[in-house]
Amino acid sequence: MKPATLETPLARRFAAALADAEPGRTRIRLEAYAAAFLVAEPALATSPERRARLAAAIEELFEGGVIRVSHAIDGMESPPLPRFIVPLDRVADPPVGREAIYAWRPELAWAARLPLRRSEFDALHSIQAFLRDQGAAAPMVPTGERSLELFGDEKRLDILRRNRRLFAPGRLSLEMLRARLFSPPFAYRRVGVGPVALILENVATYHSVLETVPDDGPVGLVIFGAGGNFSASVCYLAELAVEGPASLIREIRYFGDLDRRGLEIPIAADAAARDAGLPAVRPAVGLWARLLRWGQQGKHPPVDAPTADRLTTWLPLSLRAGAREILVSGARLAQEAVGTKLLSSEPTWTSWAELGPPGVDRSGDSAPELRRTSVALQRPPSAPTGDAALILDDDGNACEPDGEAEWSGWVAVGHTRNWVLNDPILDWLRLHGERAGFLRDDRRPNYDRRTDFRRFVLKKGLAFEAGVMRLLQERAIVIRIAESPEDARSIVKARATVHALRSGAPVIAQAVLRNPARRTHGVVDLLVRSDLLAYWFPELISPEEAEHPAPGLGLPGFHYRPIDLKFHTFDLTADGHVTASADQLAYAVQVWLYAEALGRVQGYVPRSAYLLGRTWEQGDHRGEGCLERLARVDMERWLPNRETTVEQLARDSIEWIRRLRAAGTGWQVLPEPSVPELYPHARNADDAPWHSAKREMADALRELTLLPAMNPERRFAAHLGGLRKWSDEGVSAARLGITSPAFAARVDAVVAANQAAAPTVVPERIQTNGVWRAVPVVEFYVDFETVSNLDDDFTMLPRIGGQALLIQIGCGRMRTDGTWIFRQWTVDALTVAEERRIVDAWIAYMAETCTVAGVKLEEARICHWSAAEPVNLESAYNAARVRHQDAGWPTPLPWFDVLERVIRAEPVAVTGAFNFGLKSIARAMHSGGFIPTTWADGPTDGLGAMVGAWTAAREAAASDMALSAHPLMVEIAHYNEVDCRVMSEILDWLRKNR
Known part of the structure; x- marks a missing residue:
């Protein structure tokens, strides 16, 4: 019996789907043929009738002589199914022979080159007739209608479009068949402007969420998944995005029952969403974690171990073990356990940390090749713990410093930084620089504290830490230990830390730690209970790992982990670890040493420590606040680019400080x-x-x-x-x-x-693209001054505050007679409205200048030097356009990047310049006598100008003065003009001489 003679359409579709299942294999095992069945009938993916319908289809294929079935039966669920099936002739879909030589229409000419199967040939034959009779003139209709018209089966086209040989670029498409894929609609409610669509499997939880979800959080749309229907209806989100209600949605989160069906739904929906170009369907981590913690186990057919492993892979690593145990034990957890009462009492479930950070597909453990055994994790059982760990090394020898001589062998954790930055001379300068005759930046005649970026960042770092502490105090009891820098050496404060640990305090701030075994000491920003950490960041640590005891403190159900706070945006690897950039590794080494010292005290060294930054980045994704994710630092982390471990970096940096103290005086x-x-x-x-x-x-x-x-x-x-x-x-x-x-x-x-023996510019002749040599009718030289969002007052924590703005625009041009014409626009206050005013004025000025010259603005040239500022000018302009979408500013502007298209492209180098920044090249050319203009003393770079602008803005506001009139802003304005003018002079000199 051939598939064409099977009685039911479902059996015929199943037969066709089996043709693509595990080609080359004689036997098709249960998982594979069950997957083929869902291809034939996706709507049954989560239906309680799925297994029964599959059994019926197998029986029909068996009775029709299409397959043989195994004697071995899988009876884990009812009805029982064969463990494998054997297609008798690959489901009776043989290749087409001479019949394939066919006069295909031009749209189907590619079919002549394919070894078509019978089912494919028959489908293309029907499509050929449709294209001949109707083609592009046919109305656009739903796929089910076109499928019925073409094949007499409303589902056939849904299966056929998954055939990647037929449906591919340059071959078949739904557009060619004048068919549109419509997804079943679902019930939803818009609750805010957040980017997350939260799907609930069951109606009770849907209404509980609607009752408790805030309107100012990440969740913007709450959707009733209606059980298994969501795997088919997920693509309705694409239609809602076009129509408006889902236009802001960038993330999809799902929460359902913890059972086989409850995990199969989002897995199937995720595949459909990705296929349709929608965001991935990811778990609402905090809700799943609550279900594991509070759910009541009900009976359910046990799931075999391989299937449980496959299903739980959709969950984050931290929840997989617990979920797998539920599935294989023959239990289930109904999502209704996470109801209105629980949700209203714990509002953090709507935070990014609990929904799952944006853009993160699946967090996981570090790969084996990124791990090396750590000595810190292998302490002898007899090593001291508790208070004794503060004064005894691992062999039990007393090690309690008293006086500067003894403290000289101890190293403050913060002093490891410069070694990791590969710039240890900074440590020597700190100890001996002034004695050796070197002058600090802040003691030089031209120093201006108003433009000191380091001073600004240090102050912001302290304010950020204070803001985070306020947030934590709203969530948990916080005990603070150290109150001053001197407390870092205090044994009294160290013992107070141990006392707070023993008491089980939720959070200990400014904890004083010592490690006599390594002779390190310091003050870590936070020590947080592991169970609380797993609650706040469910994707970070599993419940099982969180329950590991702290035997040295007598704590049976949890331990502590260190977190250091940094006013920094952390760049993360795919598995959530800090990347190996030098600045981040410097922070990583510090918190690693805190974890080691903490481990001695509590009798357990945690596998990871953490860094809490202002926000985070991972690939193309950027966070929106400080409590969405922690940057992980593994105790056993291997760093391929440094060919070492975090532990070895820590050890080397400590030895360097000791060697410097012992011998550095004579260096x-x-x-x-x-x-x-x-x-x-x-x-x-x-x-x-x-x-x-x-x-x-x-x-x-x-x-x-x-x-x-x-x-x-x-x-x-x-x-x-x-x-x-x-x-x-x-x-x-x-x-x-x-x-x-x-x-x-x-x-x-x-x-x-x-x-070179004398000042010169190389090469003798620039060979790169000569478009720059021709002087256009209108050529502008433009420089922006900007401020970033770093001047945050932290009132919006945990979200990022501050306001990035374009604050000054310089625009110069050189007339044909050599006259320099310069215009400049400066904001009178650091506001979005003022930004718009100056950009409007600049665009209008350029447009008017071009009109007078008889050219269009797009025919002009706007020269800039991309490395002249902290941000690229094109990026700054585009960012401003986003803030003023109704302004109608032109895009793209006719930018010309002198740095990238001339200087680096050749490259062009100048005696005295060792990089290609505008100031480096211009100062060298001025020093060599090639150009007449240079800068006077003042802000040395864009960062200095940015800090100066913030300083001037505060002083101007206090004096009721326009920012543009403030003396410091006037000084910055002069520098801005010089930036534009030297750019013009450099290009002019190169045109004439190179």
Whole structure:
């Protein structure tokens, strides 16, 4: 019996689906043929009748001679099913023979090149007739109607469109068949403007959520999934997005019963959503965690272990073990256990941390290749714990410092930072710099505290920590230990920390920790109970792991984990760990050492410690606040790019500080460093208050890290190869180990320019795209001054506050007679309205100038130097357009990036310049006598100007003065004009001479 003679349409579709199931295999096991059945009838994915309908279809195929079935039966559920089936002739869908030589229409000409099966040939034959008789003139109709018209089966087209050989670019499409896919509608309610659609499987929980969900949180749409219907209706979200109600939705979260059906629904819906280009369907983590914690177990047919593993993979790693145990034990949890009473008493369930952070697909454990065994996790059982761990090393020897001499062997955790940054000379400068004659930045004649970015960030960091503490105090009891910097060495405060730990306090702030075994000490921002951490961040730690005891404190059901607070946006790896950038690793090493010290006290070293930043980034996704995610720091983390572990970095940094204290007094930097660690890392800008001193050293040493793409690792290799200065004979990108063609060309250009006998600009002739040589009728030179959202007052915590703005626009042009024309617009206050005013004025000025010159604005050229500011000018303009979508500003503007399209593209290098920033190139050209203009003393860069603008704004507001009139803003305005003018002079000189 062939599929065409099977009696029911479902059996015929099942037969066709089996044709694609596990090709090449004689046997098709239960999971595979069950999946093929759902392809044939997706609506049955979560129907209680699914298994019965599958059994009936198997019986029909068996009786029709299409398949054989195994004697072994799966009786875990009713009705029983064969463990495998055997297609007798791959479900009677043989290849088409000579019949395939067919005169296909042009739209189907590709079919002649395919080895078609009978079912495919018959389908294309019907489509050929449709295209001949109706084609593009046919009205657009639902897929079910077109399927019935074409094949006499309203479901056939749904199966056929999953055939990737037929439905592919340049082949079949629903548009060609004049069919539109409509999804079944679902009930929903819009509850706010948040980006999350929250789907509830059952009607009771749907109404409970509607009663308790806030209108100002991440949830914008609450949807009734109606049980298994949602796997078919999920794509209705796409229609709602077009129609408006779901236009703001960027994330989909699902919560249902914890049983086989309750997990199959979102898995099927996730596949459908991704296929339709919708966001992934992800678990509402906090709701699932509450269900595991509070749900009442009911009876349910046990799920076999492999199926349970497959189903629970949809959940985050932290919940999988508990969910798997429920499934295989023959139990289920009804979602109604998470009802109105529980939801209203715990409003944090709507936070990003509990819904699951935006953009995160599935968090998981670190891969095995990123783990190495940590000595810290292998303490001897006899090692001291509790109070004794504060004064005894692991062998039981007393180690309690008394006086500066004994403290000199101890290292403050915060002092490990510069080693990790690959710039340990900063530690030497901190201890010996002024004695050696070097001057701090803040003690130089041109220092202006009003533009000091480091000072600004330190103040914001303290304010951020205070704001986070206010949030935590609203959620839990917080005990604070340290009150002053001196408390970091206090044994009394360290014992107070242990006492607070023993008491089971939910959160301990400013906890004083000591580690006599490693002789480190410090004050960690937070110690948080593991059970509370699992509650606040359910994706972070599993309930089972959270229950690990702290035997050293006599705590049976939980332990503590350290969290350090940082006014920083943390970049995360795919598994949620901090990335290996030097600044983040510096923070990671510190909290790693706190975790080790805490582990000695509580008798258990946690697998991970954490960093709480202002927000986070992961790939293309960016968070919106500080309590959405914690950045994880694993105790056993291997760092491939540094070829070491976090633990080894910690150990090395501590040994460096001890060696520096013991011998550093006799070291010198000039004329040559006494030790390799005293070579400055010239490309590390996180070096206040010694930035200028380091630059002076680098210039005197002719330091290799002044060159593009150079770093301390490459410098070390160069030293081994006999190269110590950029002026050494034979220095080249190849010998320095720089293999990237673009960076190699830049290094060689910089070396050539700076090794020249007299000031020069290389090359002799610029070969790059000559479009820049022709001077357009109108050519503007533009520079923006901007402020970021860093000037946050933290009143919006946990959300990010502050306001990014474009605050000053300089726009110059050179007339043909050499006259410099410059216009500038500055905001009178740091407001969105003022930003719009100055952009309106700038756009109008350029448009008017172009009109007078007889050209359109898009025919002009707007020159800028992309690295001249903290943000690219095009990005700043586009960001402003987003804030003023009704302004009608033109896009795209005719931008011309001088840096990327001329300077780096060639590359162009100048004697005295070691990078390609505008100020570096312009100052070098001025020093060499190539251009007449340069800057006076004042803000040295965009960051200084940004901090200066914030300072000026506060002072102007206090004095009832327009910001544009404030003296500091006037000074910034002068710098802004020089930026524009030197850009013009550089391009003019290059046109005439290169």
